[in-house]
Amino acid sequence: MYVTGGTFYLSAYSESGQPMMSQNNMGGMMGMCQSMMNSIPQDVVIKTTSSQVANVGEESTFTLFVTDKKGEPLDNANVILHIEKGGPMEGMDGMNMMDMMGKMFKAENIGSGQYQVKFTPTEKVYYTMHTHAIPQGKSMMSMMNNHMDIGIIAK
Numbered sequence: 001m002y003v004t005g006g007t008f009y010l011s012a013y014s015e016s017g018q019p020m021m022s023q024n025n026m027g028g029m030m031g032m033c034q035s036m037m038n039s040i041p042q043d044v045v046i047k048t049t050s051s052q053v054a055n056v057g058e059e060s061t062f063t064l065f066v067t068d069k070k071g072e073p074l075d076n077a078n079v080i081l082h083i084e085k086g087g088p089m090e091g092m093d094g095m096n097m098m099d100m101m102g103k104m105f106k107a108e109n110i111g112s113g114q115y116q117v118k119f120t121p122t123e124k125v126y127y128t129m130h131t132h133a134i135p136q137g138k139s140m141m142s143m144m145n146n147h148m149d150i151g152i153i154a155k
């Protein structure tokens, strides 16, 4: 799957020329995530308004500020994310779409376009918070066009 110029389509072949459909681990996911990372969210603006440093073993609250492209705060967006160890591209290998979906959870809206995420790091590593903000009325498919990777440093 690739996201090119805002168009979402399926490619039958991965970059290596291997038919994608035969790959159980969905290596194409990496290409997709890379495309997502290289593009800015299409319908929203996602900003981190809290510290991105956390302590191992302690629950931290991260705050995201979501607006539309005009800077109007969005309180009814569907903000879903998953957090994993490593940089944006690490850990994607061997992870299939179902695993990813299963790990996703919803951020809680606290008003004024702000959303809270609670997370307790277990290791002194860099984590990536894959964040998707889907404006109300937009289909879940647009999550691919409204994605941002946010780094968290655990110490």
Ligand SMILES: [Cu+2]
Binding pocket: 033, 036, 088, 129, 130, 131, 147, 148, 149
């Ligand atoms: Cu990501």
